[in-house]
Amino acid sequence: MSFLKKTLLASIAPIVLSGMLMSQSTPIEASDKHHGHDKRYAKFTKDNDLLQPRDYREWVFVGTSITPNDMNDDNPAFPEFHNVYIDPASWGHWKVSGEFREGAVIVKELTSVGTKEAPSGNGYFQGEFNGIAAMVKDSKRFDDKPGSWAFFGFESYEARQGILQDDASCSGCHKASAADDMVFTQFYPVLRAGKSSE
Amino acid sequence: MSFLKKTLLASIAPIVLSGMLMSQSTPIEASDKHHGHDKRYAKFTKDNDLLQPRDYREWVFVGTSITPNDMNDDNPAFPEFHNVYIDPASWGHWKVSGEFREGAVIVKELTSVGTKEAPSGNGYFQGEFNGIAAMVKDSKRFDDKPGSWAFFGFESYEARQGILQDDASCSGCHKASAADDMVFTQFYPVLRAGKSSE
Numbered sequence: 001m002s003f004l005k006k007t008l009l010a011s012i013a014p015i016v017l018s019g020m021l022m023s024q025s026t027p028i029e030a031s032d033k034h035h036g037h038d039k040r041y042a043k044f045t046k047d048n049d050l051l052q053p054r055d056y057r058e059w060v061f062v063g064t065s066i067t068p069n070d071m072n073d074d075n076p077a078f079p080e081f082h083n084v085y086i087d088p089a090s091w092g093h094w095k096v097s098g099e100f101r102e103g104a105v106i107v108k109e110l111t112s113v114g115t116k117e118a119p120s121g122n123g124y125f126q127g128e129f130n131g132i133a134a135m136v137k138d139s140k141r142f143d144d145k146p147g148s149w150a151f152f153g154f155e156s157y158e159a160r161q162g163i164l165q166d167d168a169s170c171s172g173c174h175k176a177s178a179a180d181d182m183v184f185t186q187f188y189p190v191l192r193a194g195k196s197s198e
Numbered sequence: 199m200s201f202l203k204k205t206l207l208a209s210i211a212p213i214v215l216s217g218m219l220m221s222q223s224t225p226i227e228a229s230d231k232h233h234g235h236d237k238r239y240a241k242f243t244k245d246n247d248l249l250q251p252r253d254y255r256e257w258v259f260v261g262t263s264i265t266p267n268d269m270n271d272d273n274p275a276f277p278e279f280h281n282v283y284i285d286p287a288s289w290g291h292w293k294v295s296g297e298f299r300e301g302a303v304i305v306k307e308l309t310s311v312g313t314k315e316a317p318s319g320n321g322y323f324q325g326e327f328n329g330i331a332a333m334v335k336d337s338k339r340f341d342d343k344p345g346s347w348a349f350f351g352f353e354s355y356e357a358r359q360g361i362l363q364d365d366a367s368c369s370g371c372h373k374a375s376a377a378d379d380m381v382f383t384q385f386y387p388v389l390r391a392g393k394s395s396e
Binding site for chain 2: 057058060061063064065066067068071072076077078080081082083085091111114115118119120121122123124125126127128129173176177184186187188189190193194
């Protein structure tokens with residue numbers, strides 16, 4: 001947990017945030033816009049492992065699924081809530097094109113179920129963070145993979161590197177069942193509504 | 199749906215986004231930072247109803263709870279997923295102070311359950327948007343309310359105004375059970391982890 005906390009609290013976060021606010025009253029130059037849309041959120045080691053993305057909790061949230069322990073014989077593939085984010089530049093590109101851009105990064109962060117009862121009713125309520133995973137679209141680096149998407153697993157929050165997964169681990173299900181270019185947009189209403197072509 | 203889509207796709211959204219990206223490579227002046235932290239996301243009618251917040255899907259996501267129909271006799275208080283966001287300026291303030299600033303806006307957007315089975319397991323997966331609600335902290339306008347938080351309900355996405363709720367409707371439960379200044383931070387790991395004082 002400490003690495004992530006340090007990451008989120010590092011100096012870049014307030015800068016990003018303040019800039020975000022500033023922008024709402026500042027006209028954007030075409031050159032800045034172009035620069036923004038080129039921004040790369042994925043950085044790799046020489047072995048094509050993924051460095052842990054920074055400040056993804058300030059990216060654009062696209063949806064949450066839950067596969068609770070108690071509905072999966074205490075052994076779900078991903079325990080238990082899945083909070084899913086897309087990097088801001090890819091969100092901007094998605095909104096105008098309806099496509100995932102080159103360099104798109106999608107992060108899935110997992111949390112436990114904290115409780116099943118609350119004043120708002122019976123259900124599932126988020127507990128503690130317990131894992132992260134990511135997928136990156138990169139046609140130069142991963143041109144042999146379906147849709148040029150590579151999948152990465154992080155052993156812990158302290159792990160600086162996400163390990164490139166075998167094709168069988170992730171892309172099989174994503175290729176077979178995801179509605180849109182390997183992404184499960186059928187579960188992400190924010191992506192569906194954000195697509196300007198719809 | 200159409201109003202919200204129009205809202206999200208209005209010209210402000212790309213400007214905000216591009217600025218957000220630009221900011222990551224642009225030093226922020228102290229004056230801009232100050233300006234950003236003063237930004238007000240809540241706007242009211244003369245009757246103290248809340249104008250529907252704009253572009254909240256690009257704010258900071260703090261967590262999702264779910265109170266599904268099938269766990270609440272088909273009549274949950276909030277059907278069914280609750281995606282919760284805080285405005286970016288209040289997130290920035292929270293990170294450094296651990297407090298909800300004057301003017302803080304928290305939006306809860308609801309979605310149906312789309313399916314209970316997916317390749318990742320059994321559980322609950324988001325379907326379509328079906329409601330929004332919001333709370334705003336404003337000590338001048340709502341000094342008679344617990345913590346100066348007022349609660350608003352929107353009849354639909356087309357409703358431009360969120361109607362100020364009776365104290366009994368919302369603030370009773372929030373006051374009795376929310377962990378931190380009327381906010382259920384016990385269900386929002388992003389808020390807990392983002393608090394720099396922890």
